Amino acid sequence: MKKKKVILSLFMAVSVLSLVYLKSQRNGIKSELVLSNIEALASGEDNQIYQCFGIGSLDCPQISTKVAFIRIL
Structure with missing residues (x-):
């Protein structure tokens, strides 16, 4: 009986850790997508x-430095 409890608790711990890991991976993908969209909007x-x-x-x-004159071709 004690062996079953240990195995069950180990299984539960692995399951919870797996879910936390998968959730963090999904959030990373969303934040990468958001950052790509922001970059695309900012680039003009x-x-x-x-x-x-x-x-x-x-x-x-073009070079993001301070200049006196800008000529558009």
Whole structure:
């Protein structure tokens, strides 16, 4: 009888740990999907070519540094 209780409790522990692991894996997939969507929205859809000149206060779209002038080709 005692052996059955030990086996049953071991089985229950493995089952609970398996469920926790699977739940964490599913949440990881959702968060990866959300991060991919955010990245796609943040990247923009413009296909323009920019030329950035000088040092100033404007953000260059291509290299994300401060420049004086931005020329759109």
